[in-house]
Amino acid sequence: MANPETGSPAAADVGLPLLRIRGLGARFGTVEAIKPLDLDVNDGEFLTILGPSGSGKTTLLRTIAGFQPPSAGRIEFDGKDIADLPINRRPFNTVFQDYALFPHMTVRENVGFGLRVRGTAKAQLNDRVDAALGIVGLEEFDARYPSQLSGGQQQRTALARAMICEPRLILLDEPLAALDAALRRQMQNFLKTLQRQSGITFLFVTHDQSEAITMSDRICVMRSGSIEQIGTPRELYYRPKSRFVAAFFGASNIVEPCRIHETRDDATIVETPVGQFRISGPPPDSSSGLALAIRPEALGPEDETRVNTLELEVVAVSFVGSETITELRHRRTSQVFTMKTRSDPAARPPDIGSILNIGFDPAECALVTEAAN
Amino acid sequence: MTAYARMVRPGLADCLLWGAAALFILIPLASFLIFGFFSVVSNSIDYRPTLANFDELLSNSSYRTTFFRTMRMAFLVSATNLVLGYATAYFIWQRPPAWRNLMVIALAIPLLMSYIIKIYAMRGVLGTNGLLNSATMALGIIDEPVSALLFNLTAVRITLSVVLLPFMVLPIYVALERIPASVLHAASDLGASEIQIFARVVLPLSLPGGIVGAMFTFVLASGDFLAPELVGGIEGFTYGRLIFSQFGLAFNWPLGAALSIVLMIVALGVIYAARRFGNPRWQR
């Protein structure tokens, strides 16, 4: 199948990424919105760019789409440099955050736009628009104008419009941000299914970590214009490399300073102000500002898997439905911990001020550094 | 503010606004237009209602000729300015933001100047010793000054085109400004070329502005009497001058009012049409 000698353009076969970004930077005057970064997007994957507001997600997407000239670096699509390609010749399409539908065109005209400007014959155009409308479930709305659609319907129109030319890559900038929670979850499932069935590569931007986790094959976390960490949702969730990523994915208990006491084959022993703990896996390469990040749901009563133990005083208990959140305090250092456990209807909540033996699993915590790079 | 006050205030404000409109606009207008239904008998006005003026307007072909010549002239001015206005507004819109504001202000300044001064300025440009003749002669395009540029209907058209251009450019520019950048990006992203973006997105989205501009231009051009009076000569006799003369030399206010009623009906018709077509279905 793969034939590297002939330089086959079938990128997937030879393991080349569909989109290859090298040293790409973008600036607004003196503001460096994106610091030179590398990113590979594989053919057929759902890659999410995740980061807080102002971290440069939109700028990165706009630079790839061609709306924003890069200040440095290269963008290759399918092995070819596309830096000099004008926007309208780039072989992929965008779904905009505000949908950017053409207000003077019906749903049908909006969806068919990409084919119409390419001079596609009328009959074929109609067939393909019908097919696209069918996929997004808008057959009955084809004669409406965007102003007559709900947010979710506008969103699906924008999606159908971007898909009509059958691009291999679609860029999506926070496409679900304007939708309410229920519709948002529904659209998340829809988008994910659509992506898997169509095989189109999605480069998706969001600032919602749970959305990123449920939808993505891989997540690229951005922070002030740089990539902080790239990995699968599981990797980022269980093995964050920096405090920033740990905090972003909810590992809010940070113990510091941390000193590496011993490195074994499968584990690292660290020394902290609240005790000595065993952590699965090797220590990070850098040790600047080393800290231990523990997820609130990793804490629980000491048992045979939760072998790292602590004596903690109960400060507050709050029942939030399926979960109970307990605020705990380490007496000597006053370090505060948050514990999240499944609510147990039979159990009596612990008394405020009582001392509990709390433990956590070496596999459910991570050693993190100040910054990932 | 209490809920009661909130409920009452808008009602009161509405009454005041409508009252003021009636007092300062509708009543004076009506008290003038009503003259159209009176007549002149031996140099004084006969207040018995009659349709004689309208009878005269319909039967006398010289009124009709002047009317249609003027409408044709106003239409040509609108059409010319629609093209010129689009070109100007589009050009301004394509500049960097800092330039754009300056250019719009520069365009609006003439609106604050006296109308008569602007027309005299145009006379200076179009005359035998005027700027246009001097320039074209200096460039060797013509050998002798052309006198055909002044005191005819063409001179009226050129003058009105120039002085009314801001009324076309501004609404078109405002409409262009309101097109979101992302919509243009989307068109480009979907493969449209510059020309396709203009034809399929920019033009239809800004056309309501063009229609409003054309309406302004047509209404102002069809009723104008100063420009035809000053640059039109005998050939450039227009409907506006016809009305004007009824209040001067002819001293026939009832006929002048009747002529005005006809012009007002035309203007209202144009405004109605502009509202209808300048407010397309997708906007409502």
Ligand SMILES: Nc1ncnc2c1ncn2[C@@H]1O[C@H](COP(=O)(O)OP(=O)(O)OP(=O)(O)O)[C@@H](O)[C@H]1O
């Ligand atoms: N047109 C612009 N001019 C100047 N600075 C800009 C411009 N657009 C963005 N920036 C700056 O670039 C940085 C990155 O912005 P960007 O819009 O890419 O962030 P983002 O991650 O998409 O944020 P959000 O989640 O709020 O959409 C920010 O500091 C922002 O202030």
Ligand SMILES: [Mg+2]
């Ligand atoms: Mg953004």
